[in-house]
Amino acid sequence: MLDRTIPHNLARKAVLYRMVMPGHTCPYGLKTKDLLQRSGYEVDDHHLTTREETDAFKAQHGVPTTPQVFIDGQRVGGYDDLRRFLGKPVADPKATTYRPVIVLFTLTALTAMAASHAVNGTPFTLRAAEWFIAFSMVVLAMMKLQNVESFATMFLNYDLLAMRWIPYSYIYPYAEGLAGVLMVAGALNWLSVPVAMFIGTVGAVSVFKAVYIDKRELKCACVGGSSNVPLGFISLTENLMMIAMAVWMAAGSIGLIATHAM
Known part of the structure; x- marks a missing residue:
């Protein structure tokens, strides 16, 4: 088997300057050092141990931030600059992406299947499908409530009810979370069903109008x-899932009442 390691005497070398202070170690400095080492570089690691030393280094090299990497005597730059230098992708913080919702729905689906397996001995049950929607509602509400002010501001861009009654933009994530928790428990259907039906219907109409009728390009406040x-x-889909869950649970409750009445 061929040895693909770089011989020590042929190893590429990089000089790294990063903040390592008693109360703070720069995380980007750690990431930069790791990336260099994984890319086959021998790292000459210089620690900037005080704020004064860091400010003096930045002034000397005319750079606004640390860490800074030098290769072959030339300054490469910080972590993102190093990724570009190595031909690796650099994430654009402003780029649109579906990754958050894909990850969220994947994990809630797996959690629902795990709960079903623990309770019923198999992940493939009707209850798992119900839990998937309910868990998704709870997690989506939690994401919104991390910063309810920011959510409300974005929500006001397209929700028809929120634009007419501002408090609804603050109520919505709590209502979604409450309905989701009750649906997980299968309790108080008389409350969870109308709440989910109402917010799901208003949301679906609002999104459909904004995107498919008005053709507006907006960011979603869903996560x-x-x-x-x-x-x-x-x-x-988020809103249609809530509507479907509400209809399903309402049908189940009606069926149960009919069974008891017989």
Whole structure:
């Protein structure tokens, strides 16, 4: 088997300056050192141990931040600059992405299946499907409530009811979370069903109008006010899931009442 390691005497070398202070170690400095080492570089690691030393270094090299990497006597720059230098992708913090909702729905689906397996001995049950929607509602509410002000501001861009009654933009995530928790428990259907039906219907109509009628390009507040998820199919799906769950649970409750009446 061929040895693919770089011989020590042929190892590429990089000089790294990063903050390592008694009360703070720069996380980007750690990431930069790790990236250099994983890319086959021998790192000459210089620690900037005081604020004065850090400020003097930045002034000397005319740079606003640390860490800073030098290769072959030339300054490469910070962590993102190093990624570009190595031909690796650099995430754009403003780019739209579906990743947050994909991760969220994947984990809630797996959690629902795990709960079903623990209770019923199999992950593939009707209850798992119900839990998936209910867990998703709870987690989506939690994401919104991380910063309810930011969520409310983004929500006001497209929700028809919130634009007419501002308090609804603050009530919505609490209502979604409450309905989700009750649906997980299968309790108080008389409360969870109308709440989910109401907010789901208003949300679906609002998203459909904004995206498919008005053709507006907006960001969705579904996973919080700081997300870059585009308003569209995913947002509509969230609301349709709530409506479907409400209809399903209402039908189940009616069926149960009918059974007891016989």
